Amino acid sequence: MMNSTIPAIALDGLHVRRGRSRVLHGLTLSVPRGEVVGLMGPSGCGKTTLMRAVVGVQLVESGTVTVLGRPAGSADLRRRVGYVTQDASIYDDLTVRQNLDYFRAVLGAPRTDVDRVIEETDLGDNAKQLAGSLSGGERSRASLAVAMLGTPELLVLDEPTVGLDPVLRVDLWRLFHNLTAAGTSLLVSSHVMDEATRCDRLLLMREGEILADDTPAGILSSTGASDTESAFLELIGRHPRHAAKGGER
Numbered sequence: 001m002m003n004s005t006i007p008a009i010a011l012d013g014l015h016v017r018r019g020r021s022r023v024l025h026g027l028t029l030s031v032p033r034g035e036v037v038g039l040m041g042p043s044g045c046g047k048t049t050l051m052r053a054v055v056g057v058q059l060v061e062s063g064t065v066t067v068l069g070r071p072a073g074s075a076d077l078r079r080r081v082g083y084v085t086q087d088a089s090i091y092d093d094l095t096v097r098q099n100l101d102y103f104r105a106v107l108g109a110p111r112t113d114v115d116r117v118i119e120e121t122d123l124g125d126n127a128k129q130l131a132g133s134l135s136g137g138e139r140s141r142a143s144l145a146v147a148m149l150g151t152p153e154l155l156v157l158d159e160p161t162v163g164l165d166p167v168l169r170v171d172l173w174r175l176f177h178n179l180t181a182a183g184t185s186l187l188v189s190s191h192v193m194d195e196a197t198r199c200d201r202l203l204l205m206r207e208g209e210i211l212a213d214d215t216p217a218g219i220l221s222s223t224g225a226s227d228t229e230s231a232f233l234e235l236i237g238r239h240p241r242h243a244a245k246g247g248e249r
């Protein structure tokens, strides 16, 4: 049941270890519904780990992760949350449409969803093409199309624009905003700071901590920076733990 007063994601004191190191250091935050929220930060800062916790596949040391009002990983969230990992999770030896038919059946989504997501991701010309022969951008959109089956309320997209040329990136961001206009919530990770301005809200992350949780305009005004990259550096400088390391990562 859609209830817009419940956040898309709520973290409370989330600690996660991977291997011997602690990757997330007690994150507490709330991601509102119906917005594109950018999870930005350098490689290795913990973005994928946070996303894995949100979709309920990451062992959590302590704290809670609540998604659409339910504990992350709850069985009933399976159809309400779509996840696209960094590696496209489609079958190379099936066509785009066959992939979508297969995942639709697994999910129990309506048959009409296949045509809908093909149209929404602009894959009409590629529907009969083997997934293995798609270009990088088409492949990203095919993975996204799979995640959009069943009309999930929350889409968690791990670096969806990595490796795409600027034109394709703009197309994908347009699609993200079309989805939020229809009420979907998006958590999108990126380490490309120039994508920050395309987000409704930003979580700036470094070494497992959130340095800022605000709108792009709010982050610029609170730091006095002229762009998000400078704002990020300013925030690192203000943070005792990170400043001491001289912002080397």
Ligand SMILES: Nc1ncnc2c1ncn2[C@@H]1O[C@H](COP(=O)(O)OP(=O)(O)OP(=O)(O)O)[C@@H](O)[C@H]1O
Pocket (backbone or CB within 6 Å): 018, 019, 020, 023, 041, 042, 043, 044, 045, 046, 047, 048, 049, 050, 191
């Ligand atoms: N299976 C694992 N075992 C041990 N450490 C891991 C494991 N997976 C990830 N890590 C470590 O956890 C930290 C966070 O990794 P994570 O993949 O969440 O970062 P990220 O911000 O998504 O990076 P990228 O932008 O490069 O994808 C890194 O230091 C990484 O080396």
